[in-house]
Amino acid sequence: MLGLYLHRDSAVHRLPAGAKMGGLLLLTAVVLTLPGAWGALAAMVAGAALLAAARLPPGRVLRDLRAPVVMLALLFGIQALLAGTGWQDAAIAVARFAALILLATVVTLTTRVMDMVDLFERLFGLLRPLGVNPAKMALMLALTIRFVPLLGDLVREVRMAQRARGVERNMAALFVPLLVKILTMADDLTAALEARGYDPADTGSQR
């Protein structure tokens, strides 16, 4: 699975995932604390600059942004029409979040899924004192990525089978066989992991 990553040869792409996520968090905090429209403006400028530096096609980025922006605009429109008062505050709030969504989209488009997953694993390592096992989290993330397409096929398959039997819109008829299949798959997959030497008692401290 390639994810939403868009490959370009740029300094933004080469930045480590941790730096990008850290930067995003920091900018989010700054934007939300700066009074008035300044935060939104600053984030917009930063977002546009990063977009250019990452050599991402603006058309594609705008397409990704269309849904949230249209929704925000729509909500804002209704708001302005109905309420009348306080629309400047609403406008600022919308602009702030539109800018933050732009920044976040830049991070997503320039960072490979696996780099992001690696970052999560390192962060889970920090949570070890709380009883989090980073090796298990890493295995579960990998298993999930592996099984999403398979489950997608399974959903389609079960739906088709039900349709063939004339059951068109009955969601219950979809989910019972789907769950039964998943629970059998779980048995097989557990056996396969253990047959290949996976031992859940391993702390995975060595990586």
Next chain:
Amino acid sequence: MLSTRDLVLCALFAALLGGLGMAPPIPLGFLPVPITAQTLGVMLAGTILGARRGGLAALLFVLLVAAGLPLLAGGRGGIGVLMGPTGGFVLAWPLGAVITGWLAERFASGTSPVRLFAVSVVGGILAVYAVGIPWLALVAGLPIEKAALGTMAFLPGDLIKAGVCAFAAAAVRRAGILPLHA
């Protein structure tokens, strides 16, 4: 400690959430919006896997969306979507699954569809709305009542999903395939 089977179940239910996002939404004539079954996946994770494993399954899913996999209905994903106006409704899924699971373990560990329905409504709808609505209000700069009112368009669909979840979970429990406290 999580057993191998627990790990596998969490991953498979997280993958189920993704798989449900890939399937075309199911049109129900009498509703304004076609419903995607992903929130149903959250309710199922809670009722079938319980609080701990169900919550973990939903958490894995949200992490992979944040990592940039296009797993949300319509092929959406990435941090931008999570930070967007409807992001709270997705970020709340781990909490929703935990609450559904916690309640299910205490009050709906049998095969009563009524109890399973109630539990799915509280965890899968109320808890999710409790995070999603303030989030929407904050991001869109809306008064919270308006954000809540707008969300009500999704309530009928979500209630149907809770019903399907109750029916499906009861059927799986009756078949004795997976006890809640496995």
Next chain:
Amino acid sequence: MIELRSVTHAYGDRPVLHDLSLRLEERRIAILGGNGSGKSTLARLLNGLIVPTAGSVSVDGLDTRRDGRAVRQRVGFVFQNPDTQIVYPTVEEDLAFGLKARRLPRDEIARRVAAALERYGLARYRHQPAHQMSGGEKQLLAIAGVLVLEPSHVVFDEPTTLLDLRNRRKVIQLVRDLPQRVVVVTHDLDMIMDFDRVVVLEGGRVVADGPPAEAVPAYVERLG
């Protein structure tokens, strides 16, 4: 050598194997049996995936109940459906999975993975997502994922059932060329005609046991 001593196995109150004693010493052994004969259960007992309700199973003197982990290091297991055996998203990562679980050093893992990619003709799929491969390629990957661990015995549970003719031949050839002791649970009679020994199960009991020329006709007759 794999040895079963008075093995009885039941799932809950449903018995599947009755007082089975077998010494598996030959290099290529087939277990034949119809649906519900207990053959898959027998296969899973051989590497300690399940332990018998009564009696014992040992591999090279190691008891599956006591030394489960050591037994699984010796006995590789290939399942019928590759889809539930491939656990990592891409081919290379999946081959490395079992080696990582065994805590081998990084460079040793890289060396073995590279060798397996070459040997089983998977090199060009290296970074490919497993779900984009055909059924036959997936089964090859699943088998490679087990053989990369260099087990001294390999158990196959119906490895050809889900394959088309061409891929079935490929897998049969691969099994034929393995230097290890091989135990194959199957209905695929073509696969086992040159095996050293065939054990026929019915209702959880051995009903025929010998070279293919004797045991296979007995199996076919019982199916009749």
